[in-house]
Amino acid sequence: MQPLADLISSLESGGVAESIRENDLLFPLIEAVHVLAICLVVGSILVVDLRLLGFASIRWSVGSVTRTILPLTWFAFAVAVLSGALMFISNAAKYLGNGFFIAKMVLIGIAGLNMLLFHFIGARDLAKWEDAARPPLAARLAGGLSLLLWVAVVACGRWIGFTMQPG
């Protein structure tokens, strides 16, 4: 895997990566922004998931909940990816060698796939049931799965900190 090893070392040797590694304040600051963004991603997606499950916000249509909440979720997700990428390049090899980091990336991928499947298949007839207190099984499954996946993403994120020493 020589090309991968080359890519990792070129990521880690860049000026930005070096600054994050060597400045005592930069890494914690980026980490705090990352936690802030993740909190908004998870908390906002939870509102959508609970609506899909029929557990909360049932007086509001599914469409109005997703239209209000998801732009906020996407904005926070972009901030989380950017801050996460900065932490990653500062220590790319160590992150790639950490099982919880890999698990976190896979879980985010599955959460994305779950969302796409719901968007293109589960929500095709959204207009028919979006006002129903209890959405159809496919929508409830998508909501429940999303909830579990994001809880697991947060857990993996925290476990990375205990199984890997940056620097």
Place this chain on the structure above:
Amino acid sequence: MVATAFLSDVSKWLSATPLSHSIQTTSWIIPALQTIHILCVAVLFSAAVLVDLRIWRLILRDLPLRDVGRRFLPLIWPVVLVLLLTGSLLIVGEPRRSLLNTTFYIKMALLAVALVLTGLLQWSLASPGFWDQDNARRVAARLAATASLLAWCGIIFAGRFIAYTQAG
């Protein structure tokens, strides 16, 4: 200082309790407690963001503030209980990390500000249109919303910085 000596004694006593011992010696307990703690912060922060954005009329403009508040504010209190419980257990597990750390007290002060603002807002929503009666109230509501958002951001930053500012 007397206070530092006292807190140091409290920390020593807490560390010697059987509960603290279990938390220290079972490797998964601290990350598990931190995960639940962060999930609670996620719920509280997001609820504050949604209500505060509504106060600024940036989202959910067609719904009365009262409805938005009733959806997102009452749930805060049971979550705060879990937040305080997991936070307390984390302190019992590693007392010196927080009790001898200025960042921890900044975080607690900001939490008090955020919770007082949330409580006042929830109480004010009992009278419909409370914040729309005149311009001064509209401005006051926006200031309070901004203060509560800044307090939450500060809580999250301080929370992360506790790990970097602990006494040796």
